[in-house]
Amino acid sequence: MDKFTELTAIAAPMPTENIDTDQIIPARFLKTIQRTGLGKNAFAAQRYDADGNEKPDFVLNQEPYRHAEILITYDNLGCGSSREHAPWALLDFGIRCVIAPSFADIFFNNCFKNGILPIRLPREICDELMDDARQGANSRLTVDLERQVIVRPNGEGIPFDVDPFRRHMLLEGLDDIGQTMAHDAEITSFEHRPSRAWVPSITIGTVK
Amino acid sequence: MPVTNSPRTLFDKIWDDHVVERLEDGTCILYIDRHLVHEVTSPQAFEGLRMSGRRVRRPDATVAVADHNVPTSDRSKPIEEPQSRLQIETLEKNVAEFGVPYFPLRSASQGIVHVVGPEQGISLPGMTIVCGDSHTSTHGALGSLAFGIGTSEVEHVLATQTILQKPAKNMRVSVEGKVGPGVTAKDIMLAIIGRIGTAGGTGHVIEFAGSAIRGLDMAGRMTLCNMSIEAGARAGLVAPDETTFAYVKGRPFAPKGEAFEQACDYWRSLASDDGAYFDTEVTLAAEEIIPSVTWGTSPQNVLPIDGSVPSPSDEPDPARAAQIQRALDYMGLEAGQKIAGTPVDVVFIGSCTNSRLEDLRAAADVVRGRHVAEGVRAMIVPGSGLVKHAAEAEGLDKVFLDAGFEWREAGCSMCLGMNPDRLTPGQRCASTSNRNFEGRQGPDGRTHLCSPAMAAAAAVTGRLCDVRELVKETV
Numbered sequence: 001m002d003k004f005t006e007l008t009a010i011a012a013p014m015p016t017e018n019i020d021t022d023q024i025i026p027a028r029f030l031k032t033i034q035r036t037g038l039g040k041n042a043f044a045a046q047r048y049d050a051d052g053n054e055k056p057d058f059v060l061n062q063e064p065y066r067h068a069e070i071l072i073t074y075d076n077l078g079c080g081s082s083r084e085h086a087p088w089a090l091l092d093f094g095i096r097c098v099i100a101p102s103f104a105d106i107f108f109n110n111c112f113k114n115g116i117l118p119i120r121l122p123r124e125i126c127d128e129l130m131d132d133a134r135q136g137a138n139s140r141l142t143v144d145l146e147r148q149v150i151v152r153p154n155g156e157g158i159p160f161d162v163d164p165f166r167r168h169m170l171l172e173g174l175d176d177i178g179q180t181m182a183h184d185a186e187i188t189s190f191e192h193r194p195s196r197a198w199v200p201s202i203t204i205g206t207v208k
Numbered sequence: 209m210p211v212t213n214s215p216r217t218l219f220d221k222i223w224d225d226h227v228v229e230r231l232e233d234g235t236c237i238l239y240i241d242r243h244l245v246h247e248v249t250s251p252q253a254f255e256g257l258r259m260s261g262r263r264v265r266r267p268d269a270t271v272a273v274a275d276h277n278v279p280t281s282d283r284s285k286p287i288e289e290p291q292s293r294l295q296i297e298t299l300e301k302n303v304a305e306f307g308v309p310y311f312p313l314r315s316a317s318q319g320i321v322h323v324v325g326p327e328q329g330i331s332l333p334g335m336t337i338v339c340g341d342s343h344t345s346t347h348g349a350l351g352s353l354a355f356g357i358g359t360s361e362v363e364h365v366l367a368t369q370t371i372l373q374k375p376a377k378n379m380r381v382s383v384e385g386k387v388g389p390g391v392t393a394k395d396i397m398l399a400i401i402g403r404i405g406t407a408g409g410t411g412h413v414i415e416f417a418g419s420a421i422r423g424l425d426m427a428g429r430m431t432l433c434n435m436s437i438e439a440g441a442r443a444g445l446v447a448p449d450e451t452t453f454a455y456v457k458g459r460p461f462a463p464k465g466e467a468f469e470q471a472c473d474y475w476r477s478l479a480s481d482d483g484a485y486f487d488t489e490v491t492l493a494a495e496e497i498i499p500s501v502t503w504g505t506s507p508q509n510v511l512p513i514d515g516s517v518p519s520p521s522d523e524p525d526p527a528r529a530a531q532i533q534r535a536l537d538y539m540g541l542e543a544g545q546k547i548a549g550t551p552v553d554v555v556f557i558g559s560c561t562n563s564r565l566e567d568l569r570a571a572a573d574v575v576r577g578r579h580v581a582e583g584v585r586a587m588i589v590p591g592s593g594l595v596k597h598a599a600e601a602e603g604l605d606k607v608f609l610d611a612g613f614e615w616r617e618a619g620c621s622m623c624l625g626m627n628p629d630r631l632t633p634g635q636r637c638a639s640t641s642n643r644n645f646e647g648r649q650g651p652d653g654r655t656h657l658c659s660p661a662m663a664a665a666a667a668v669t670g671r672l673c674d675v676r677e678l679v680k681e682t683v
Contacts, residue, residue, distance in 0.1 A: 084358035105442050110358035187239070
């Protein structure tokens with residue numbers, strides 16, 4: 001996973017609530033067995049017409065937003081399906097940071113696992129950042145994870161919260177599996193607790 | 209772990225019993241009892257294990273089945289779409305390489321992962337259960353803590369049998385009283401989502417309680433918990449009781465004999481204590497719930513069947529008003545119109561929400577002696593091979609086939625339109641599935657979520673209608 005430290009980039013405004021992961025990447029594109037290559041179909045239904053031509057009114061088809069690395073939306077971003085293909089599609093498109101007043105839990109979690117920083121900010125502030133984003137290519141936002149601040153084009157800093165553990169993982173570009181495996185002894189000891197004796201095992205020979 | 213004497217909720221107890229270790233910042237290493245795996249969200253996880261030379265820590269706590277991307281037509285033929293075939297072959301290769309138990313596509317036990325788990329006794333009360341699918345919340349009906357995870361977490365669970373998480377908040381949704389005739393678990397859940405909204409449960413685990421919930425059979429409880437995610441919740445659960453134990457007893461992978469009795473004693477101890485603290489409480493009166501249907505493109509866009517579609521002009525927030533207009537345009541509906549009477553093109557009865565034997569019986573009760581309306585395509589997709597066989601043993605297949613329904617093989621099918629079962633642009637569908645998002649059942653398809661009985665009523669009349677008017681004589 002790529003580290004996330006500081007990002008200065010174009011932000012795309014999408015003033016919509018409840019953007020679900022089916023919109024971010026429709027199910028028919030989930031047949032891949034890889035993580036990469038989904039970017040061209042991110043937001044497919046809104047981005048392309050039936051013949052595959054770009055719809056000019058969709059924000060990510062417009063300059064400069066086709067180069068956006070930050071996405072700003074309204075409440076409950078990423079609701080619905082748990083598909084990690086949604087953050088994979090965003091990442092493959094080039095998005096490294098998503099900002100919204102609230103997120104669906106699984107999507108929020110999936111973002112961190114892929115080096116995308118999700119930031120919760122009140123809707124009024126999201127509106128201000130969207131106004132900044134609408135100013136175009138020279139109106140970039142800087143997201144500084146080390147200092148936990150977003151710097152607006154006018155220089156104003158907007159602080160944000162992030163879970164310390166997740167911040168550490170992003171700053172260092174770490175994946176959690178290796179970290180958890182360091183607790184192997186505790187996991188093994190848990191598995192041998194007498195109170196767990198009732199949990200049956202599923203053996204291969206018994207599944208038909 | 210710090211287990212205190214203060215009253216705890218069902219969620220608190222299951223959580224506490226699975227904490228391996230609490231890290232400095234409060235993140236817990238949570239042990240996972242059951243990991244269900246399917247073909248769409250696992251290939252990249254197995255590939256990750258392979259790349260890092262890791263093994264599956266507990267193959268004996270892991271079960272795989274293909275469901276999302278399988279054809280629901282004749283299983284004796286090879287899968288036509290090359291990408292779908294590759295995805296299923298990849299699953300088969302992975303389970304063989306890593307020694308994971310697997311229900312093959314041609315096995316009678318194959319089916320939708322959230323139907324198969326409970327049906328086989330793989331999912332049990334008191335367990336932590338995960339799957340790379342948001343509808344894993346279904347298994348909470350047994351009184352387990354079950355939630356969907358992403359593919360990175362699938363890899364994490366495969367490698368470590370644990371997950372990293374902080375505890376959720378507790379929400380209790382109580383439905384008190386007795387529902388009227390024709391009102392099902394689906395209608396109860398749609399009413400709950402309509403009340404709290406699609407983000408109402410965010411950060412929470414919902415415990416469903418109250419006399420109307422106690423009165424539900426296991427299939428109904430599964431429908432309820434299944435759609436917890438549509439209320440934004442991490443998970444939904446119902447305290448295990450005698451209904452639960454009667455359901456679990458004798459299932460292939462459930463504990464047997466004395467072990468079962470001991471397990472029941474433990475499961476009984478899990479019910480929320482009197483005075484346990486819930487961060488959020490919601491109460492609904494069962495009598496006020498009537499058969500419901502969605503009108504828009506979010507599960508919170510619910511209407512009682514006698515209701516009218518909302519108007520953007522009634523919404524003060526301009527962004528929300530614009531979203532209502534967008535939903536109306538997408539759905540091809542007029543502000544203020546009655547939802548009943550809207551003609552449908554397709555009826556889909558299936559999905560992890562409503563494809564169990566009880567659901568098929570409820571639909572058959574409406575269909576018996578009637579015929580699918582002209583011009584309507586109506587399909588039944590049983591939740592598993594075993595559900596299909598059981599329904600056939602009762603003659604339900606004949607009821608549906610005689611009425612002009614398609615009787616298909618088990619899988620996720622038109623719930624998400626990954627396989628060839630899809631709406632064509634503009635088609636309107638009465639669907640027993642769980643999501644009415646734009647494009648969910650196929651590009652530009654229009655979905656109205658409802659119960660199996662309501663979907664069956666739409667099939668035979670060709671319109672969204674109140675099932676109670678069709679079965680007046682019997683209810």
